[in-house]
Amino acid sequence: MSVSEQELKEFREEVSAWLKENNPGDPGFLLPESFMEVGTDEQFEYLRDWQSKVYHAGYLGMAWPAEYGGGGKPQVFQDIVTQEMARQRVPFMTNTIGLNWAGPLILSRGTEDEKKKYIKGILSAEDIWCQGFSEPDHGSDLGNAQTRAVRDGDDYIISGSKIWTSLGTYARYMILLARTSTDGPNKYAGLSFFLSPMKVEGVDPVPIKKLTSEYGFCQTYFNDARIPGTCIMGKEGEGWQIAMETLMYERGATGGQAGGLAAMDLNINDVLELAKRSTRNGKPALEDPLIRDRMVQFLIEAKGNALMIPRTRITALNSERPMAVAMSGKLRGTELKRRFCQFALSLQAANGGRFVGPQAIDGGKWQRSYFNSFSATIGGGTSQVQRNIVGERVLGLPKS
Amino acid sequence: MLLDTAMDFCSTHSPVTSVRTRIEEESDFSDDLWRQVIDLGWTAIIIPESYAGLGLSMTDLVPIVESMGRNLMTTPLVSSTLAAHALIEGGSEEQKNTWLPRIAQGAIATIALAEAEGSWNLKQLTSFGTRTNGKVQLSGSKNLVENAAAADVILISINLEGEPVLALIEKSLIPDGALTREIIIDETRRAYQLDLDGIIIDESMLLASCCLKQIEYATLLLLCAEMAGGHAAVLNVIVEYLNTRKQFDRYIGSYQALKHPTVQILIDMEASRSHLYHAATIWNTATEDELEIALRMAKAHASESFAHAGDRAVQFHGGFGFTYECDAQLFLRRALWCQYQFGDEKYHRQLLAPLLLD
Numbered sequence: 001m002s003v004s005e006q007e008l009k010e011f012r013e014e015v016s017a018w019l020k021e022n023n024p025g026d027p028g029f030l031l032p033e034s035f036m037e038v039g040t041d042e043q044f045e046y047l048r049d050w051q052s053k054v055y056h057a058g059y060l061g062m063a064w065p066a067e068y069g070g071g072g073k074p075q076v077f078q079d080i081v082t083q084e085m086a087r088q089r090v091p092f093m094t095n096t097i098g099l100n101w102a103g104p105l106i107l108s109r110g111t112e113d114e115k116k117k118y119i120k121g122i123l124s125a126e127d128i129w130c131q132g133f134s135e136p137d138h139g140s141d142l143g144n145a146q147t148r149a150v151r152d153g154d155d156y157i158i159s160g161s162k163i164w165t166s167l168g169t170y171a172r173y174m175i176l177l178a179r180t181s182t183d184g185p186n187k188y189a190g191l192s193f194f195l196s197p198m199k200v201e202g203v204d205p206v207p208i209k210k211l212t213s214e215y216g217f218c219q220t221y222f223n224d225a226r227i228p229g230t231c232i233m234g235k236e237g238e239g240w241q242i243a244m245e246t247l248m249y250e251r252g253a254t255g256g257q258a259g260g261l262a263a264m265d266l267n268i269n270d271v272l273e274l275a276k277r278s279t280r281n282g283k284p285a286l287e288d289p290l291i292r293d294r295m296v297q298f299l300i301e302a303k304g305n306a307l308m309i310p311r312t313r314i315t316a317l318n319s320e321r322p323m324a325v326a327m328s329g330k331l332r333g334t335e336l337k338r339r340f341c342q343f344a345l346s347l348q349a350a351n352g353g354r355f356v357g358p359q360a361i362d363g364g365k366w367q368r369s370y371f372n373s374f375s376a377t378i379g380g381g382t383s384q385v386q387r388n389i390v391g392e393r394v395l396g397l398p399k400s
Numbered sequence: 401m402l403l404d405t406a407m408d409f410c411s412t413h414s415p416v417t418s419v420r421t422r423i424e425e426e427s428d429f430s431d432d433l434w435r436q437v438i439d440l441g442w443t444a445i446i447i448p449e450s451y452a453g454l455g456l457s458m459t460d461l462v463p464i465v466e467s468m469g470r471n472l473m474t475t476p477l478v479s480s481t482l483a484a485h486a487l488i489e490g491g492s493e494e495q496k497n498t499w500l501p502r503i504a505q506g507a508i509a510t511i512a513l514a515e516a517e518g519s520w521n522l523k524q525l526t527s528f529g530t531r532t533n534g535k536v537q538l539s540g541s542k543n544l545v546e547n548a549a550a551a552d553v554i555l556i557s558i559n560l561e562g563e564p565v566l567a568l569i570e571k572s573l574i575p576d577g578a579l580t581r582e583i584i585i586d587e588t589r590r591a592y593q594l595d596l597d598g599i600i601i602d603e604s605m606l607l608a609s610c611c612l613k614q615i616e617y618a619t620l621l622l623l624c625a626e627m628a629g630g631h632a633a634v635l636n637v638i639v640e641y642l643n644t645r646k647q648f649d650r651y652i653g654s655y656q657a658l659k660h661p662t663v664q665i666l667i668d669m670e671a672s673r674s675h676l677y678h679a680a681t682i683w684n685t686a687t688e689d690e691l692e693i694a695l696r697m698a699k700a701h702a703s704e705s706f707a708h709a710g711d712r713a714v715q716f717h718g719g720f721g722f723t724y725e726c727d728a729q730l731f732l733r734r735a736l737w738c739q740y741q742f743g744d745e746k747y748h749r750q751l752l753a754p755l756l757l758d
Binding site: 272275276292299300301304308324325388391392395 | 663
């Protein structure tokens with residue numbers, strides 16, 4: 001289906017106007033930057049209502065099939081909505097795991113029943129989804145998951161525990177990787193994948209208090225929780241393959257996500273904007289030569305990172321070590337954010353010592369973002385592990 | 401592709417053994433090598449077709465200069481190209497007609513902008529010209545003039561009645577003893593002091609416009625290309641040693657104290673390349689502010705990170721790194737030269753600040 005430029009232009013204007021009109025605005029408390037940081041009921045309710053409103057206005061899941069609750073339109077419409085949401089900096093869509101990982105997975109390989117059962121609730125935020133992959137003793141070593149799923153009649157009995165379950169207490173469903181067998185040819189062969197209910201006896205998500213002093217994710221305990229056998233996706237033993245497909249959606253390596261703004265990440269221009277309204281010794285902070293120099297350094301680094309992305313599209317520009325740019329992306333991006341948040345605190349003079357509350361600059365979001373930035377420099381493989389990976393796989397250095 | 405040709409040519413003709421042999425010679429390039437560079441058409445790249453050139457862009461020099469930098473190859477190609485660029489931007493029709501076809505065919509030209517103080521402000525000039533009867537009498541001196549001894553013509557900047565201007569000096573006008581070789585940190589290059597006292601040029605040798613900014617931009621682009629190549633090469637020198645040298649029964653590359661900073665050198669190199677390719681991509685189309693930002697960001701980043709890579713290369717080679725025999729020093733010296741020509745990282749960041757912050 002081809003769409004005229006004129007139609008798209010009009011659609012963009014329509015969306016832009018709708019967002020301006022319906023932006024839920026300042027809630028009077030500090031919003032999280034992403035679904036991983038939702039820590040209080042008031043934050044959650046505010047975000048769930050907003051997603052529901054966007055969906056019912058027809059601006060979410062626009063390219064998903066209409067028979068399951070999507071919009072049935074070309075992807076380009078959803079992309080325009082997502083761009084406008086980012087531009088107007090409205091709050092993000094909180095059911096991220098459902099919208100961007102579980103949803104496309106179900107649409108891609110789910111049964112007709114699964115699509116009918118799950119897709120609409122994902123879009124409307126009625127059914128919140130969480131993810132059960134990592135375990136306390138197996139952070140990055142996903143294939144070694146030890147949570148057990150034992151067949152018992154028509155059911156499975158789940159035991160073990162999963163960690164870093166964002167939205168765990170609010171979730172109705174979890175995408176769960178569990179072990180149905182221990183005697184396969186390798187550790188991956190015994191894994192199976194479940195679309196598992198959370199509100200059943202024996203599933204106990206316990207919130208974990210973070211270094212920010214907030215709650216944002218859980219350790220989820222399974223104490224012989226009984227779930228219906230129909231919850232398995234695919235067949236026993238296909239879990240690793242399905243988990244890998246899920247990670248493709250998670251990392252954005254494959255399309256099919258519902259769209260909508262996924263996070264309200266602070267970026268280097270926000271730091272610059274903060275610098276412009278900060279003062280030092282009664283004068284604008286940007287008159288201080290040291291602050292100016294540091295700010296320019298950050299802008300150069302951020303620009304360098306941004307420029308890496310278009311470069312990877314041209315093979316000749318990456319011929320010598322073709323994976324260098326892609327494999328260092330997480331390391332570069334997350335470490336930069338951690339450091340520029342530190343710098344943002346230093347712009348606040350003595351107020352850098354405040355924390356989330358009404359007297360803190362910007363409500364304390366910089367302090368909170370600095371602390372939360374460690375989730376990205378640690379999660380998904382620490383920066384130190386990343387340096388080993390790049391050193392060994394890209395530079396060919398010997399293993400440590 | 402130009403890049404493949406350039407990579408092949410430079411690695412074939414400039415192995416590190418011949419780089420070291422060249423250091424001992426008076427000239428930093430052989431006539432034979434220069435002949436081949438001319439035959440490849442590289443000296444004609446930026447010269448318009450109407451002046452017997454190829455009519456390509458400055459950005460087409462980028463892969464060539466990057467390859468030269470990677471192999472520490474030295475030729476007058478960059479000097480000649482920059483002088484040609486100045487003539488294209490600021491020369492009279494007669495000057496262009498006289499010099500551009502000759503440069504395209506391999507006549508060597510160079511630019512002489514620096515002075516004894518080493519200021520990066522190209523308009524701050526203490527060499528002078530005084531007009532008398534259609535002639536200009538020169539005084540003072542220019543410094544760190546690359547390839548001056550080999551040059552058929554040198555383009556200089558002078559203060560003429562309070563204004564910076566550019567002028568051409570033909571080789572025949574340079575008296576014996578006016579060129580003195582300078583001792584510079586990068587031993588692969590040749591740079592000279594040019595004493596102007598007593599040299600008198602015709603007024604027709606003055607350029608119509610003083611295109612210092614255009615010369616600066618082109619120089620920054622090509623310096624960044626040279627640095628990107630050098631950075632890639634010194635990274636390879638480090639990786640090679642980390643993969644072959646053993647201490648305490650282990651390859652030293654297995655130690656994270658060496659591995660992790662080497663990864664940072666890789667990341668910095670990729671960022672230098674990204675800034676360079678971006679500046680090259682927008683060279684012909686960007687607004688002046690965009691291009692200035694791109695070039696100064698590229699030079700600031702490359703200056704700092706290539707010099708750091710050279711510094712770490714010496715350190716990571718241990719005792720061997722302290723010797724002249726270790727190639728790390730060749731790259732450290734190259735990096736320091738490039739860092740301090742046309743502005744180091746702090747200088748460019750200072751010029752970027754008003755463009756980015758205010």
